[in-house]
Amino acid sequence: MSRKLLLNNVHVEGIHTYDVYRKSGGYAAVEKALKSMTPEEVVEEVKKSGLRGRGGAGFPTGMKWSFIAKPEGVPRHFLCNADESEPGTFKDRYLMEKIPHLLIEGMILSSFALGCEQSYIYIRGEYMYVLRILEKAIAEAYQNGWLGKNIKGSGFNLELSVSPGAGAYICGEETAMIESLEGKRGNPRMKPPFPAIQGLWQRPTVVNNVETICAVVPIVNEGGEAYAGVGIGRSAGTKLISASGNINKPGVYEIEMGITVEEFIYGDQYCGGIKNGKKLKACVPGGSSVPILPHYLVCKTAEGTDRLMSYESLSEGGFATGSMLGSGGFIVYDEDQCIVRNTWNFARFYHHESCGQCSPCREGTGWMEKVLHRLEYGHGKIEDIDLLWDIQRKIEGNTICPLGDAAAWPVAAAIRHFREEFEWHVKEPNTCMTRNYGLVTEKVFDKVNA
Amino acid sequence: MSEQIQQIKVTIDDQTIMVDPGTSILSAARQIGGNVVPPAMCFYSSLKGSGGKCRTCLVEVSAGSEKDPRPMPKLVASCSTNVMDGMIVKNKTSDRVLDARKGVVELLLINHPLDCPVCDQAGECSLQDLAFEHGASHSRFEFERREFDQIDIGEYIKLHMTRCILCYRCVYTANQLTDNREHGVLKRGDASEIGTFIENSLDNEFIGNVIDVCPVGALTDKTFRFRSRVWYTKPMDASCSCGKCSGNVVLWMIGDEIARVTARKDKYGEVKEFICNDCRFNKKELSDWKIEGPRHIDRHSVISANHYEKAAPTHTPLLNKA
Amino acid sequence: MENQNIENIQFPKELLDEVKRITSLFPEGKQKSALIRVLHIAQAHFGYLSAPVMDYVARLLLIQPIEVYEVATFYSMYDTQPVGKVKLEVCRTGPCMIEGAEKLVSYIEKKLGIKDGETTEDGVFTLKTVECLGACGYAPMLQAGEKFHEHLTEEKVDVLIEQYRLNPVANYMGQE
Numbered sequence: 001m002s003r004k005l006l007l008n009n010v011h012v013e014g015i016h017t018y019d020v021y022r023k024s025g026g027y028a029a030v031e032k033a034l035k036s037m038t039p040e041e042v043v044e045e046v047k048k049s050g051l052r053g054r055g056g057a058g059f060p061t062g063m064k065w066s067f068i069a070k071p072e073g074v075p076r077h078f079l080c081n082a083d084e085s086e087p088g089t090f091k092d093r094y095l096m097e098k099i100p101h102l103l104i105e106g107m108i109l110s111s112f113a114l115g116c117e118q119s120y121i122y123i124r125g126e127y128m129y130v131l132r133i134l135e136k137a138i139a140e141a142y143q144n145g146w147l148g149k150n151i152k153g154s155g156f157n158l159e160l161s162v163s164p165g166a167g168a169y170i171c172g173e174e175t176a177m178i179e180s181l182e183g184k185r186g187n188p189r190m191k192p193p194f195p196a197i198q199g200l201w202q203r204p205t206v207v208n209n210v211e212t213i214c215a216v217v218p219i220v221n222e223g224g225e226a227y228a229g230v231g232i233g234r235s236a237g238t239k240l241i242s243a244s245g246n247i248n249k250p251g252v253y254e255i256e257m258g259i260t261v262e263e264f265i266y267g268d269q270y271c272g273g274i275k276n277g278k279k280l281k282a283c284v285p286g287g288s289s290v291p292i293l294p295h296y297l298v299c300k301t302a303e304g305t306d307r308l309m310s311y312e313s314l315s316e317g318g319f320a321t322g323s324m325l326g327s328g329g330f331i332v333y334d335e336d337q338c339i340v341r342n343t344w345n346f347a348r349f350y351h352h353e354s355c356g357q358c359s360p361c362r363e364g365t366g367w368m369e370k371v372l373h374r375l376e377y378g379h380g381k382i383e384d385i386d387l388l389w390d391i392q393r394k395i396e397g398n399t400i401c402p403l404g405d406a407a408a409w410p411v412a413a414a415i416r417h418f419r420e421e422f423e424w425h426v427k428e429p430n431t432c433m434t435r436n437y438g439l440v441t442e443k444v445f446d447k448v449n450a
Numbered sequence: 451m452s453e454q455i456q457q458i459k460v461t462i463d464d465q466t467i468m469v470d471p472g473t474s475i476l477s478a479a480r481q482i483g484g485n486v487v488p489p490a491m492c493f494y495s496s497l498k499g500s501g502g503k504c505r506t507c508l509v510e511v512s513a514g515s516e517k518d519p520r521p522m523p524k525l526v527a528s529c530s531t532n533v534m535d536g537m538i539v540k541n542k543t544s545d546r547v548l549d550a551r552k553g554v555v556e557l558l559l560i561n562h563p564l565d566c567p568v569c570d571q572a573g574e575c576s577l578q579d580l581a582f583e584h585g586a587s588h589s590r591f592e593f594e595r596r597e598f599d600q601i602d603i604g605e606y607i608k609l610h611m612t613r614c615i616l617c618y619r620c621v622y623t624a625n626q627l628t629d630n631r632e633h634g635v636l637k638r639g640d641a642s643e644i645g646t647f648i649e650n651s652l653d654n655e656f657i658g659n660v661i662d663v664c665p666v667g668a669l670t671d672k673t674f675r676f677r678s679r680v681w682y683t684k685p686m687d688a689s690c691s692c693g694k695c696s697g698n699v700v701l702w703m704i705g706d707e708i709a710r711v712t713a714r715k716d717k718y719g720e721v722k723e724f725i726c727n728d729c730r731f732n733k734k735e736l737s738d739w740k741i742e743g744p745r746h747i748d749r750h751s752v753i754s755a756n757h758y759e760k761a762a763p764t765h766t767p768l769l770n771k772a
Numbered sequence: 773m774e775n776q777n778i779e780n781i782q783f784p785k786e787l788l789d790e791v792k793r794i795t796s797l798f799p800e801g802k803q804k805s806a807l808i809r810v811l812h813i814a815q816a817h818f819g820y821l822s823a824p825v826m827d828y829v830a831r832l833l834l835i836q837p838i839e840v841y842e843v844a845t846f847y848s849m850y851d852t853q854p855v856g857k858v859k860l861e862v863c864r865t866g867p868c869m870i871e872g873a874e875k876l877v878s879y880i881e882k883k884l885g886i887k888d889g890e891t892t893e894d895g896v897f898t899l900k901t902v903e904c905l906g907a908c909g910y911a912p913m914l915q916a917g918e919k920f921h922e923h924l925t926e927e928k929v930d931v932l933i934e935q936y937r938l939n940p941v942a943n944y945m946g947q948e
Contacts, residue, residue, distance in 0.1 A: 075799075087865045087904040118799070125812065125849045126905050128918040161797040166808050166847030168638070169903065183807035184839075185635070185846040190502040190530045201802060242909060244867040250909035288866055288904075329908070331867050345869050349903050352848075356616060356635075356642035358503045363557040366640045370593045387590060394553030397524045398505055634838045636845040646838065 003230055005218040005238045006211070007254040010098050016133065018140035021101040027146055029220040030108045034154035037220075042113035046216060048224030050236030055081055055172070055209030056287060056327040057402075058311050061216075067196040068114055069204040076204045078116040080107060080213055081177055082123040082130075085169040086287035087349060088329025091240035092210035094252040096123075096130050099214075100137035106213035107160055108146060109220055114206055117157045122177050125166040134162045169353035173401045174207040175199075176355065187357045188401035209327075211240050232258030235310035239325070245283075245332035248272035261285070261307040261314075262299040265332060278334040282417075285314050286326020288346045289406030291413030292339070293323050319413065338432065339421050343414040344372035350407035361404040364395040368411055375422060378429025385422045389415055458535035459516075462486045462509075463543045475528035475539055476507055480718065487718075488541050489551075489580050491558070491665050492617035493529035495720055500622050501529035504615065505554045506580060510547050513538035525550055548584075555584045560591035561640065562666075563612050571667030573680040576719055577615060598643060603633065606672050606731045607661060611643045614668035620644060620660035627724060628654035644668070655694060658730040662713050662721050673731055674702075674710040683709055685745035690738055694726040700745050708734045717748055781828045787813060791832060803833050807843055811850060820851040848902065856891040856898035857940040860933075861915045864901040867908035876912050877901055879926050883933065896940045897933070 014020040021027075033042055047062030068076060080103065084092040096103055103121070111119045123131050138160055141147045149157045163181055165171045171180045175189035178200050199205020215237060219227045228236045235257040244250045247265065249272040255264065264270045265280065274280055283298045284290060301307050302321035307314065314325045333342065351365040368391050374380050388411055396408035415422060425432050457468040460478050463486040469478045477495070479487045488509055493501035501507075507529050511522040516536025525547060528539070541547055559581060566572040598611035618635065621644065625631050632654075633646045661669045683702040690697040702710040711730045713721040733739065783791065791810055798805040810829055811821060818825045826840040844850045851859075860880065864873050877888060880899055884892050891898040907913040910922035914929075921932060 084906050085904060088867055088908050090906040090908055090910075093906050120797075124906070125808070125847065126915060128812070129920070132918075159797075163797070163805065164809055164812065166812065166843075167849035167902075168847050180808065181805060182802070183804035183833075183835075183843065185638070185842055190527070201799070244908035244911065245870060250911075252909065284866075331908070333870065337870055342866060342870070345864075345866050349865050351639065352903050354639040355846075356637075356639040357618075359505055359554055359558050359615065362616065362640050362642070363560050367557070367560055367591060367593075394550065394557065398508060398550050398554065400502060400527075631836050632838055634842045636841060638846045 003238060003256050004254045005227070005230065006095065006099075006102065006214050006240065007252075015099055016097075016101075016137070018101060018137065018144060021099070022144075026101050027105055029217045030105055030112075030146060031152070033109055033112055033220050034152055034156060039113045039115055042109060042216075042220060045219055045224035046113070049215075049219045049227035050224075050231075050234065051212065051215050051219060051227065052234075052236070052311065053209060054211035054215070054239065054327070056086065056289075058325065061208065061212055064196070064208070065110075065114060065206060067194070068206050069197045070115070071204070074203055075118060076114060076116045077200045077206075078107070078111045078114050078119040079174075079177070079181070079200065079205060079207045080119070080121040080210060081172060081174065081207050082121050082127070082210045083165055083169075083172040083177055084127075084210070084327075085124055085172050085353075086289065086327045086329055087346065088244055088284060088287045088331040089242045089327045090244075091242045091252050091328060093127055093130055094242075095210055095214055095240070096127075097133055100134050101141065102214045102217060103134070103210055104137055104141050104146070104160065106216045108151070108158060109216045110206075110208065110213055111158050111160075112156055113216075116206075118159045120181060120200075121160070121162045122171070122181050123162055123164055124171070125164045128164060131162050131164055138162065168355075169349075170355045170401070170403055173403065176401065177207060178205065185355070187355050188403075190400060230256055232308065232310050233312060235312060235325075239309070239328055241309070241328045241330050243271050243330045243332070245330075246275045246278065246334035246337065247332045248275050255309055257308075257310045259309050260299070261309055264309055264330070265299070271330075271332065274332065274334050276334075278336065280332065281335045281337055282333040282339065284323070284329070284331040284333075284410075286324045287329030288331070288349065289409055290324040290326040291319055291322070291409050292342075292417065293413075294417040297321055297417075319409070320416070323413070338376075339414050339418040340372065340376050340425050340432070343411055344369065344376045346410045347372045347407065350403065354403060354407070358400045358404075360395045361399045361407065364391050364404070365407045367391055368395075368407070372411070375425050376432075378425070378432065380422075380426045380429075382423065382426050384426070385415060385419065458533060460533040460535075460537045460539065462539040463541050469533060471532075471535075473533055475509060475511075475526070475531050475533055475537075478533050479528065479539075479541065486541050488528050489576075489583070490529055490718070491576055491580065491615060492619060494619050494622070494663060496722070497619060497622040497626060497663070500617075500619055502527045504558070504617055506551060506558075506584075508547060508550050508554070510540040510544040511537060512540055512544075551584050552586065555580055556586060556590070558615055559585060559589060561596040562615065563595060563597075565613075569613065569667040570670045570675055570680075571613075571664075575667060576665035596640060601645065602672070603646060604657070606658060606727070608670050608672050608675060609644065610668050610670065611645070612668075613666050614644055615666055616642055616644070617665055619663040619665070620669055623660050623663050623724075624654075624657060627656040627659060630654070655726050655728070656724055658727045659713065659721065659724045661730075662715065662724075665719070671710060671712075671730070673734075677709050678704055685747060687714065687742040687745050688739040689742060690729065690733065690740065692726060692729055695729060696723040696725070697729060698723055699725055699729055699739075701739060701741070706736065708736065708739075714745075781818070781824050783813075783817065783832075787817060795833070804835050804839070807833055807835070807840065808847070811840070811844055815850060820854050822852070854891075856896050858896060858916055858936045859898045859900060861900045861902045861905070863903070863905045863907065863911070863913050863915075865904040865908075868904075868911040868913060871911035873901075873912040876914075876924060876926075876929065880929060880933075883929070896937060 009024045051061045052058045168186045170176045171186040173188045176186040180186045195205040231237045238254050241253050253270050266273045280295045282292050284292045302317045311325045315322045347369040351369040354361045354365045356362040371384050392408035392411045395404045462479050465482050467482050488507040490507045491504035508525040509528045513519040515534035601609045603609050636643050636645050661671050686701045688701045700712050701708050713725045794806045794809050795803045821844050827837045830837040830840045862877050888901050912924045913922040
């Protein structure tokens with residue numbers, strides 16, 4: 001049984017309320033930090049812990065914190081990115097819904113460490129009911145003196161509130177999120193300047209993911225070194241994995257980094273194996289934007305060693321034979337699933353979510369979707385596969401923000417590992433239709449034969 | 451200037467120049483001039499916040515600076531990346547850049563109508579020039595192109611959104627030259643459009659400048675639409691004493707008739723002095739203007755095809771030599 | 773749904789207070805930050821974001837109307853055209869698709885006699901397919917108002933639709 005650092009109390013009755021959370025040891029980290037630590041010491045513990053951003057990029061949190069500019073007389077802001085929208089990812093929602101005070105505690109600690117007195121949680125608009133849970137918890141925290149002026153006599157002030165988005169994946173990109181929080185369209189900003197220098201309202205700003213912020217609580221409680229001792233190598237600590245797809249037990253799991261992928265998929269305490277006794281076909285281990293892995297590269301690396309649930313192991317082999325841990329959106333596909341259909345579905349997602357600001361992404365995502373749609377619905381040509389490869393190559397790396405890359409990678413990986421299946425869609429469209437659409441195919445057949 | 455600014459060194463396509471700190475790669479390239487200058491469809495020097503969007507000016511930075519000579523992993527937008535001392539940049543000498551630029555041009559064109567024969571911008575269109583230089587001879591895009599309805603925004607301006615490449619220049623212009631912003635970018639992704647949402651007229655005194663900053667034929671002058679191909683007109687520098695703007699314009703003549711009035715653009719297509727609507731739309735009599743002489747038109751433009759360049763008269767100090 | 777005559781566009785006092793509270797969460801002069809949330813409130817109250825509603829919001833927050841239009845048309849949750857009292861938003865992305873979201877959408881289409889994006893004649897239901905709602909492990913799912921309905925089957929959808937038909941309140945709060 002691997003250790004739990006965030007979800008250890010998740011099943012305690014009433015843990016979403018202040019009283020139960022407090023009785024279960026909640027706010028001890030804030031107490032400790034405010035009484036016996038300086039902000040610099042909190043930053044130091046986070047650096048020692050080796051904590052890396054849990055939103056997808058995996059950037060060392062302590063280092064990110066140390067970049068924040070501290071010009072005299074200019075307020076700084078700490079923001080929580082709760083815009084969780086990466087397909088396959090639903091862990092932040094789980095955390096906020098079940099243990100809202102854990103996030104609030106993490107927000108207080110992080111804001112204290114960075115010297116920020118006005119912090120915001122930016123949550124995706126579709127999670128409006130979670131926003132209400134958070135607001136209730138924040139009100140409780142205010143009532144009990146954990147927020148507001150001169151918190152527990154420490155002289156530290158913090159105002160915390162929640163602000164919603166309104167349906168835009170792009171607002172998970174930190175500068176788009178800042179724009180959105182300023183009441184604008186979620187167009188990512190050109191960088192530099194980075195938010196650490198000019199962020200919200202042009203002030204120095206740090207943005208972290210919900211899970212990252214929550215992880216600061218056990219780090220302060222137990223010390224950075226203790227946290228670094230959990231996990232494996234540079235993948236310190238635990239990670240929440242959102243498991244979905246054709247598995248017996250989908251849901252959110254907290255794992256200690258370093259367990260094997262095989263254990264995670266087939267172990268009874270995790271996904272519990274593939275549903276209906278079917279075979280594993282492929283897996284997207286870190287949210288829709290990371291490369292899909294074919295079954296023979298899921299549990300083992302190309303070298304034949306065990307693939308582990310960690311930043312390093314999942315990316316071993318680069319994009320040729322590896323993928324990424326990303327946000328931990330773990331999607332499992334069984335033998336019946338169609339890769340072309342799935343790739344088209346993801347391409348449609350990125351097309352829908354492109355902000356439209358820069359030309360490669362605005363035009364390229366739509367084009368990829370159209371070509372993939374044609375392939376999936378039996379009108380494709382064999383040249384379409386190379387065309388797709390070429391389009392994704394022209395988007396990747398050439399856009400303002402990483403959405404272009406996120407749109408390109410799944411297409412590239414699908415072609416890299418499943419080219420035959422794409423070819424099969426061109427050669428035998430009717431067979432693919434029957435498989436993918438079962439009884440509805442009559443209509444589709446008509447379309448194809450027309 | 452009391453203090454000497456310490457200039458820094460940058461090399462672009464093997465040509466080295468000293469520039470002030472804070473200069474963008476694009477602007478340094480323009481100081482060198484000629485072939486090393488990357489194309490720019492969205493950047494506009496005088497519009498704050500412009501640039502970075504079209505991605506046609508991507509360049510390769512093969513050495514970041516003297517201090518840190520590591521190459522930058524991705525291509526960067528030269529309009530919004532500042533030079534560092536000792537930076538080495540590749541534009542035309544980088545295959546990666548040429549390949550990416552070709553890709554960007556292809557993507558810009560997939561939804562752009564190929565209606566140049568009926569487009570008023572033809573002959574003075576940045577996208578046409580760009581496609582000519584970097585584009586492929588045929589399109590691989592086999593789907594229906596995006597279309598929008600044409601909109602009149604006000605009495606003088608036609609918005610043909612189908613042709614728009616979303617450079618945002620007009621939005622910045624309207625934002626920065628006028629007090630009450632009325633038009634902006636609506637919707638998102640490839641459905642994005644420039645508009646006023648409720649078809650407001652843009653009746654600000656300087657709003658006509660959105661026509662000049664538009665790199666394509668999305669915003670055109672209704673007083674000139676379909677009157678003539680630009681290369682049949684004769685551009686003349688002219689001026690008037692105007693209380694609102696500098697009064698320095700270009701008159702586009704058909705015989706003795708003033709077909710169109712625009713601001714003066716430099717060789718990168720940028721207006722240096724914005725003009726007011728009155729000069730642009732209402733002063734169409736020769737008696738309104740003092741003619742300074744023929745306008746220099748860059749040789750690469752089709753506009754210059756129809757007339758020989760005359761030597762500029764020496765008595766016109768205002769002549770824009772650009 | 774309120775009448776959308778310009779004269780009628782006015783929040784009741786409790787909503788004006790709520791707008792004031794939300795605006796006060798941001799520093800002086802940064803009231804534009806309240807825009808996205810205020811638009812949610814306006815949409816819930818007026819049914820959809822018509823031009824007069826957006827102009828009203830612009831006046832409340834002391835910003836230009838175009839700043840509101842730009843935002844309202846960017847985010848996918850806002851409706852600038854009338855919709856039904858209950859919006860059934862079915863997730864269609866990857867993990868939901870492999871759990872049968874497409875079949876579910878066809879089922880609802882047939883049941884309500886409308887297509888994706890359309891509203892029933894009685895103005896009660898609008899069906900909309902949307903991108904990932906963060907319920908991948910509980911697929912297939914749909915959102916109605918603020919409420920998430922997960923692990924859906926055709927039978928569950930039947931019950932749901934009946935419930936909403938009897939009590940078509942747009943703003944169901946909380947989770948199943």
